[in-house]
Amino acid sequence: MKAILLERLHADHYRYEALLCILDRQLHIAACEEVPDYSLLAQLFHYLTEQPGEWHHRVEDQLFKRLAERHPESHEILEVLIEEHRRIDIYGRELENKARNLGNASEAEMDFTTLSLARAFSELYHHHLHTENHRVFPMLETSLSAAELDNMELEVSLKTPAEGSPGFQKLYRQIAEGRAGLQLGAGEQADFCPLCDARPEGIPTP
Structure with a gap:
């Protein structure tokens, strides 16, 4: 049985990947020398930076510390990931401000x-x-039992909302209601939205 903690982290990753796909589509619009949705870009940068900082990265940092104690050889890659947490936070905040200013x-x-x-x-x-x-994550699953992972004393609670958080729900509605996840630029649309599974007009949802 997979630890509840890891299931939550994987669910976060799935959500981040969907949002990154929509972000990439907006950046493609900008690369086509068209004007992207700066309000959406600002919200994407905000969520992809703030939500991980509130819960996700803080939990991972604790897990990485425990894993390094069990497997010292993992220390180098874990240090790289922790540094990437810091860079994601810095770049994300800067880009959110830039998107708001451009908007x-x-x-x-x-x-x-x-x-x-x-x-x-x-x-x-x-x-x-x-x-x-x-x-x-595979190293964590083989090194630490599900019971040990779920019984860890965390600095933040597993009850912290993720998909149910007001911030995510606001972003989800902005994408779903505006069908923003389909936008590609040059008058084209993607086949589906990776977040809300919207489809172009006339294409039914499978």
Whole structure:
């Protein structure tokens, strides 16, 4: 049986990956020299930075410490991941501010520097999630029992809301009601929204 704690972390990762996909689609719009949805971009950067900082990264940092005690050889990769937590926080906050400032300008196109930073943020995030999913979480499952993981004394509660949090629900509604997850630029739409599973008009949901 998988530990409840790891199930929660995996669920967070699934949600982050869906939001990153929508973020990447907005960055593609900017790369096409069109104006992306800056309000949505600001909300995406905010959630992808703030929610992990409130719960997810704090729990992972504790798990990584426990894993390093069991397997000292994992110390190097865990230190890299902890540093990536810090970089995600710094870049995300900076990009949220940039998106809000651009949104306040009239039809402002995203400048090359901001677009490059946003792409670097997304690439870092994708790589970070992949490393945790495929290298670190399996190590945790084989090194620590489900009972040990679920009985850890955490600095934050498992009851902390994730999908039910007001912040996520607001972002979900913004994406679902505006069908923003389908936008690709150049008048094109994706086949489906990775978050709310919306489809282009005329294409039924399977």
